[in-house]
Amino acid sequence: MTGYGSDFDDLDLDARIDVLAEKLANAKQIAFLTGAGVSTESGIPDFRSTTGIYSTTSENFFSIDYFHANYEDFYRGFAPFYRIVSDAKPNSGHLAIAELETRLGKPVDVVTQNIDGLHSAAGSTQVAEIHGTLRTASCVVCGKRYPREYFDADMRSGAVPRCACGGALKPDVTFFGELLPERAFAAAQRAMWNAKILVVVGTSLQVYPAAGLPRECDAGAPFVVINKTPTQLDSQASLVFHEAIGDVLPKAVARISNTTA
Ligand SMILES: [Zn+2]
Incomplete structure (x- = not known):
């Protein structure tokens, strides 16, 4: 045993990918819960990692105050980050x-903390975007919502982008000090209730209320973690990967399509 509590942690990577492929193929309904780690492979910095945007800007940059x-x-400070996110393309993890x-023709719910829209683009x-999205922005005065082209x-x-009424626009992402978007969070909870397997990808889930979402799952639903570094959830997971997402998910999905072809 390597100590993180998974049922399969004595298997090598290849064998664990087989187990994941089998679990995904057999589940009637699948939910993914994804975080910044999914998008770092698209070149988007992790807000909270030491090499991320907070190491160069202040932690309160994304506060509503x-x-x-x-x-x-x-x-002025937001522009470089906006350009990176807007120009990013889905990577092999999003595509998988x-x-x-x-390929499976069954419901796959994606609950994401990411604001880049790359799951939909893939x-x-x-997709339930529980921290909102950069694809739209709303007027702080009249509330009118605008698409990205605007x-x-x-x-x-x-x-500063301005509404027709003159008010400033605010990106429709959740800033520190704001509540999560209600509709997206309700959709996220429903996804957890319905899931027959939950795959947590690229997040250490340290921030509530997102961190509480896995507990909404059925107690019998297997729970998989794919994250480069250990997470607090590893001990409760039945399968754990401390590998790059691109080295795990595309291979697992490819094995499923091979067996059903
Ligand atoms: Zn307005």
């Missing part, structure tokens, strides 16, 4: 999750 204090300052849905159709040039250049 900082945002409202000075829109000009916020958008989307492919699972089309083709997943049931504010893209301003956000790229570091200018």
